[in-house]
Amino acid sequence: MVQDERRPRLATVDDADEIGRLLHDFNSEFETPSPGADVLAARLRMLLAGEATIAIIAGTPAVAVALITLRSNVWYPGQVALLDELYVMPHLRGQGIGSAKGVELIEINVDEGDVGAQRFYERHGFSPTEPDSNERSLYYSQELTAPKREGRDG
Template sequence: MSDAAVRPATAGDAASIGQLLHDFNTEYDDPTPGPDKLAHRIEQLLAGGDTAVLLADCGTARPGGLAVLRFRPALWSEALECYLAELYVVPAMRGRGLGRALMNAAMEFARERGADYMDLGTAETDVAARSLYESLGFSNREGKPDGPLNYYYEREL
């Protein structure tokens, strides 16, 4: 079990968040605009109110992980929906329950904000993340044997 303190980030945490997001993308060979641009964007998103970031403080110089939450109005109810945009635990801090602590805090934070639903995406190959999400009650909605496979599309505008 983790003894990390999970807390909501403030604008003063933007540099740490930018570095964590940069490290996350670098670890998985995804493009990154760099920690400074990410920090600036996080400042903007936090100020807008539709984004929240939770940080796992582990008594180290920088947070051990983060969860980025995006809130949107629900179409089918008056509640909010919450999208888990990112969940990242620093490699040296893995295996200590930080991911679970961040997820539990994220779900509670989302409920307190008025969300009644949380969705997320993860890679098929990220077995550890999939196992965590499923252990927390998330259901895989794609590729069910009794239903059609859903596809996710995107494009630049």
């Protein structure tokens, strides 16, 4: 289990500098251009002050970040969440930071016809079968608050 000081928490505007540093490091690690930690921090201060961006960080100082944006979508009257960025410092990967709040399994859904995404996730350790069995996983969903919409009724 991860140490208490690495437990994930909801970030605030005051965490923008640390998140900017992490996101810059993320791009640097994969040799992807970055506008720099300071520019990212300035953007994050603005975004985190609003209601459409959420960040979850772990550690003091921060060693991991998940950046989530909420957006409107034509298919839903409410907001849809998108995981924009997920980064853990390389030397801390595999140490349980993602399981610090009891998360022991990550589930994703991929369209049946999207074989490229299926290959990507399988290459990264995801399986189309249930853990500890060879049973094929199926994804089911239920809209909890949204009314039935034309083209989505089943």
